[in-house]
Amino acid sequence: MILVNGAVADSVAVTDRGLAYGDGVFRTLLIKQGKPRCWQRHYRKLAHDCATLAIPCPAETVLREELERAAGSEAECVAKLIVTRGSGVRGYAQPERLFPTRIVMTQPMPRYPVEFMERGVTVRLCSTRLAFQPRLAGIKHLNRLENVLARAEWSDAQTAEGLMLDPEGNAICGTMTNLFIVEKDALTTPELSRCGVAGITRERLLEAAVRHGVECRVEQLPLERVCSAQEVLLVNSVIGVWQVKKLSDRAWQPGRSASRVRQWLDEQED
Amino acid sequence: MILVNGAVADSVAVTDRGLAYGDGVFRTLLIKQGKPRCWQRHYRKLAHDCATLAIPCPAETVLREELERAAGSEAECVAKLIVTRGSGVRGYAQPERLFPTRIVMTQPMPRYPVEFMERGVTVRLCSTRLAFQPRLAGIKHLNRLENVLARAEWSDAQTAEGLMLDPEGNAICGTMTNLFIVEKDALTTPELSRCGVAGITRERLLEAAVRHGVECRVEQLPLERVCSAQEVLLVNSVIGVWQVKKLSDRAWQPGRSASRVRQWLDEQED
Numbered sequence: 001m002i003l004v005n006g007a008v009a010d011s012v013a014v015t016d017r018g019l020a021y022g023d024g025v026f027r028t029l030l031i032k033q034g035k036p037r038c039w040q041r042h043y044r045k046l047a048h049d050c051a052t053l054a055i056p057c058p059a060e061t062v063l064r065e066e067l068e069r070a071a072g073s074e075a076e077c078v079a080k081l082i083v084t085r086g087s088g089v090r091g092y093a094q095p096e097r098l099f100p101t102r103i104v105m106t107q108p109m110p111r112y113p114v115e116f117m118e119r120g121v122t123v124r125l126c127s128t129r130l131a132f133q134p135r136l137a138g139i140k141h142l143n144r145l146e147n148v149l150a151r152a153e154w155s156d157a158q159t160a161e162g163l164m165l166d167p168e169g170n171a172i173c174g175t176m177t178n179l180f181i182v183e184k185d186a187l188t189t190p191e192l193s194r195c196g197v198a199g200i201t202r203e204r205l206l207e208a209a210v211r212h213g214v215e216c217r218v219e220q221l222p223l224e225r226v227c228s229a230q231e232v233l234l235v236n237s238v239i240g241v242w243q244v245k246k247l248s249d250r251a252w253q254p255g256r257s258a259s260r261v262r263q264w265l266d267e268q269e270d
Numbered sequence: 271m272i273l274v275n276g277a278v279a280d281s282v283a284v285t286d287r288g289l290a291y292g293d294g295v296f297r298t299l300l301i302k303q304g305k306p307r308c309w310q311r312h313y314r315k316l317a318h319d320c321a322t323l324a325i326p327c328p329a330e331t332v333l334r335e336e337l338e339r340a341a342g343s344e345a346e347c348v349a350k351l352i353v354t355r356g357s358g359v360r361g362y363a364q365p366e367r368l369f370p371t372r373i374v375m376t377q378p379m380p381r382y383p384v385e386f387m388e389r390g391v392t393v394r395l396c397s398t399r400l401a402f403q404p405r406l407a408g409i410k411h412l413n414r415l416e417n418v419l420a421r422a423e424w425s426d427a428q429t430a431e432g433l434m435l436d437p438e439g440n441a442i443c444g445t446m447t448n449l450f451i452v453e454k455d456a457l458t459t460p461e462l463s464r465c466g467v468a469g470i471t472r473e474r475l476l477e478a479a480v481r482h483g484v485e486c487r488v489e490q491l492p493l494e495r496v497c498s499a500q501e502v503l504l505v506n507s508v509i510g511v512w513q514v515k516k517l518s519d520r521a522w523q524p525g526r527s528a529s530r531v532r533q534w535l536d537e538q539e540d
Contacts, residue, residue, distance in 0.1 A: 002284050011281035012289065014272050014373055019282060019352070021414035022292030028360075053415070054422065078360065082289070085418075090348065090377050092414070092421035092445050103284055107360050131401035132437065135419055143413035144291035144362070145323070148355075149405055151362035152324065167402065175362050 001070045003104045006062070016101055018084030021092065022142035024101070025049040026082040029237050031071040031106065036079060038237065038269060039064060041200045046083065049139045050100075055085050058102045066104045077106045078238055084142070110238065112160070119254055120245030121160035121234070123174070125223075126150040130164050130172050130195035138198040147175045161234055163226070163247060166195050171226045177236045178202035179221070181229035182257045186215040188225075201235040201265070208264035231255040240265060271340045273374045276332070286371055288354030291362065292412035294371070295319040296352045299507050301341040301376065306349060308507070308539060309334060311470045316353065319409045320370075325355050328372045336374045347376045348508055354412070382430070382509065389524055390515030391430035391504070393444070395493075396420040400434050400442050400465040408468040417445045431504055433496070433517060436465050441496045447506045448472035449491070451499035452527045456485040458495075471505040471535070478534035501525040510535060 002010055017023035027046050030037045043060045050057035067079050082103040088095050128150040136143070150162050161174040172190050173179050178199045180189045187209055192198050209216035226232055231252060232244035243258040245251060272280055287293035297316050300307045313330045320327035337349050352373040358365050398420040406413070420432050431444040442460050443449050448469045450459045457479055462468045479486035496502055501522060502514035513528040515521060 004284065010284055012284055014274065014280055014282055014375060016289065017418075019286065019289045019354075020296075020412070021418050022412055023415060023418050026290075053419075080360065084289075090350065090380070092417045093425075094418075094422060105284060110360070128405055131403035133399075133401035133416070135398055136415060141415055142290070142292055143415045145293060145406060145411055145413045146403070147362045148287075148291050148293050148364075149323075152364060155363075 001072060001106055003066050003070050005102055006066055012101060012103065013087045015087040016084055017086065017088045018082065018101060018142055020088065022144070023053070024055065024082055024084030024142045025053065025140055026080060026142060027140065028078060028080050031067065031074065031077050031079050033075065034068055034071050034073075036064065036067045038200060038204070041204070041270060042237075045140070045200050046081065049141065050083055052139050053085070053141065055083060055100055056098055058083060058100060063102065063104070066102070070104045070106045074106065076109050078109055080105045080107070082142070112239065116160055116239075116242055120243040120252065120258070122158055122246040123234070123244050124154050124159050124162045125248045126153050126162040126164050126175070128153065128164065130166050132167060132194040134194050137194050137196060138192050140197045140199070151175045160242065165223060169223055171221045171223050172196040174234050177234035177239065177242070179226070180205065180233040180235065180261075181221065181226055182231035182233070182255070183229050186217065188217040188219060188221060190221045191218050199236055201237050201240070204265060204270065205235060205261060208261070208268065211268075212264060231257045233258055233261060235261075271342060271376055273336050273340050275372055276336055282371060282373065283357045285357040286354055287356065287358045288352065288371060288412055290358065292414070293323070294325065294352055294354030294412045295323065295410055296350060296412060297410065298348060298350050301337065301344065301347050301349050303345065304338055304341055304343075306334065306337045308470060308474070311474070311540060312351075312507075315410070315470050316351065319411065320353055322409050323355070323411065325353060325370055326368055328353060328370060333372065333374070336372070340374045340376045342376075344376065346379050348379055350375045350377070352412070380508065386430055386509075386512055390513040390522065390528070392428055392516040393504070393514050394424050394429050394432045395518045396423050396432040396434050396445070398423065398434065400436050402437060402464040404464050407465050408462050410467045410469070421445045430512065435493060439493055441491045441493050442466040444504050447504035447509065447512070449496070450475065450503040450505065450531075451491065451496055452501040452503070452525070453499050456487065458487040458489060458491060460491045461488050469506055471507050471510070474535060474540065475505060475531060478531070478538065481538075482534060501527045503528055503531060505531075
């Protein structure tokens with residue numbers, strides 16, 4: 001089901017600035033038993049991203065109600081939530097009064113092969129790099145052509161994800177996932193102040209590591225360090241955690257970290 | 271009037287990848303006496319930009335017919351032409367078969383003060399910088415948040431445009447215009463291989479300079495060189511040519527170049 005500003009619809013105004021300029025933000029989240037998972041955290045991130053672009057964020061209760069309505073009787077589904085700056089006249093200048101557009105769509109759970117979870121995934125090293133744009137770094141906005149170009153680099157179903165680098169050769173994230181590496185039981189995830197999206201599963205994992213007394217660093221991560229790590233993990237709200245079993249020439253045996261971290265995420269749904 | 275895939279409409283599918291990812295390109299052009307101006311050149315650029323993103327470009331005759339139909343009996347109007355990759359399933363991966371969406375919208379001519387043309391414009395130096403993304407540089411795609419952020423830096427009506435720099439401090443373009451400077455009767459326009467949009471009026475002007483035996487260079491243009499130029503010009507398909515009369519602390523007297531260049535553009539409509 002799709003709701004646009006609370007009403008069942010399958011279309012948005014042609015003049016919406018989300019279409020014209022990618023002038024908006026979004027979230028992808030799981031709905032289980034009719035309830036959006038980690039909703040408070042998703043909403044905080046949405047509100048934060050809206051604030052960065054100076055888009056008034058719709059009320060939390062309104063969005064939650066719409067998510068639950070769109071999910072209907074589905075036991076499990078994926079929801080995408082988009083907030084744009086709304087319709088505008090021609091030109092980049094914003095209308096004096098903003099009426100943001102909110103879009104809630106639900107879709108069936110994606111069916112990834114079970115082995116992705118159990119035995120890890122093959123990852124491609126993308127040649128498309130993420131540009132440094134500190135004004136937009138971390139934000140899940142609608143300007144996603146870099147991800148589209150990166151994802152277009154492969155079409156075989158065996159490759160589950162693509163790793164994206166910044167212009168200096170630091171690993172930043174997958175096209176749809178955040179990245180963690182494991183070294184001597186410590187975790188490290190890339191610093192995202194110049195590019196990349198700071199997803200909520202990454203944030204949850206950083207907090208869970210603290211709770212469990214596991215060191216977790218946020219810093220620049222040159223590709224070489226990823227390749228020489230003991231284990232490499234990819235995370236997002238929909239897939240949870242995947243271990244990387246292959247990246248270019250490097251292969252990894254299944255380790256203990258993916259299931260351990262999965263447990264951390266399961267034990268506290270916040 | 272708005273046409274979506276040839277039919278009168280005011281909305282597009284929520285699932286359009288133009289909205290989801292800014293996965294598309296656009297053109298803004300003038301229509302005079304019912305005919306799109308410089309159409310062949312606009313179409314060539316549209317086809318080029320589509321090719322860069324691997325979006326099949328709609329046929330030239332189809333788009334021209336839709337532009338003329340949307341313009342209807344308007345003597346003069348502005349048309350915006352958008353081509354997106356079409357609707358998609360969830361995720362960055364492209365559908366196997368693409369059905370691009372084409373959108374044609376016409377709007378009344380914007381009413382800029384006559385003095386912008388006659389006496390020049392005041393320009394703000396924007397703090398929002400353009401990121402280096404060679405894969406997308408030059409292309410007029412729908413990922414335009416940088417322009418939106420830059421345009422949001424001012425709201426006074428006296429400021430007509432904002433100048434955007436790259437991360438190294440080179441002048442690249444206005445939020446909606448291309449830039450030329452005049453030095454000892456030679457023209458220079460910024461090199462756009464790492465960021466910026468290569469507009470068709472810029473291209474026409476480069477060709478016209480050759481025709482008139484005027485030197486015209488394409489190279490990196492540090493801000494200081496813009497400030498010390500004899501004259502500074504901003505161009506696009508809708509405004510034509512504006513001279514800059516003020517940029518930060520620097521002021522310029524009206525020169526001869528704007529009207530000269532305007533004449534070049536008028537004498538050969540290609």
